[in-house]
Amino acid sequence: MPYFFGIKTPLLEIRELQETANQISNLALPIQPVSPDSLHITILYIGKKLPKRDVLTRIESELLKIGEIKLKITNKLEIFPSLSKPRALVLKVEDKYGKLREIRNILLNMLRQHNVTIEDRFLHDFNPHITIGHIRAKLTYVEAIEILDSIRVDIPDIELNVRYIELIDSTGGTYNVICRLLTLPQTLDQDTL
Numbered sequence: 001m002p003y004f005f006g007i008k009t010p011l012l013e014i015r016e017l018q019e020t021a022n023q024i025s026n027l028a029l030p031i032q033p034v035s036p037d038s039l040h041i042t043i044l045y046i047g048k049k050l051p052k053r054d055v056l057t058r059i060e061s062e063l064l065k066i067g068e069i070k071l072k073i074t075n076k077l078e079i080f081p082s083l084s085k086p087r088a089l090v091l092k093v094e095d096k097y098g099k100l101r102e103i104r105n106i107l108l109n110m111l112r113q114h115n116v117t118i119e120d121r122f123l124h125d126f127n128p129h130i131t132i133g134h135i136r137a138k139l140t141y142v143e144a145i146e147i148l149d150s151i152r153v154d155i156p157d158i159e160l161n162v163r164y165i166e167l168i169d170s171t172g173g174t175y176n177v178i179c180r181l182l183t184l185p186q187t188l189d190q191d192t193l
Contacts, residue, residue, distance in 0.1 A: 008040040016155035030137035038175045044107045047119030055114045066183040069099040073158040086144040090129035
């Protein structure tokens with residue numbers, strides 16, 4: 001079972017993201033669009049072993065020092081991980097205050113301290129994004145650029161304030177939130193979003 005830490009839930013509320021994912025399915029491109037209910041920002045891919053509850057509790061106690069995460073989802077399409085190795089079509093996520101990187105470092109350190117194996121292939125290359133579609137053919141550099149030129153993302157930049165990260169199970173292509181870890185202490189008058 002592939003597990004990862006990320007942010008999924010608030011993205012389901014953004015209609016423009018869903019429309020962008022749907023738009024790709026109407027184009028004759030070698031891209032398989034992501035189901036709108038699978039939209040997410042990956043912070044750290046763990047792999048097949050789920051961290052124990054006590055480890056998650058310790059991680060959350062560290063995350064509570066982070067505070068609110070302020071992100072901007074842009075309309076800048078990119079090919080991930082690069083134009084020379086195209087695997088996914090993504091929207092860039094700007095993290096002006098570096099909170100996602102800080103959270104990633106906390107996760108890496110805490111999981112290593114508790115001997116949890118991390119299977120993230122991009123351990124040293126963190127690039128916050130939302131995958132809109134998976135590229136299902138071998139493309140040349142020129143073909144990858146042509147794909148970027150052929151798709152228009154007609155959404156405004158979207159500001160997003162989040163007070164948590166989620167542990168997500170992506171077994172079978174469905175993305176189910178297992179638990180939510182707060183980054184800002186919750187008060188009685190505050191929703192968890």
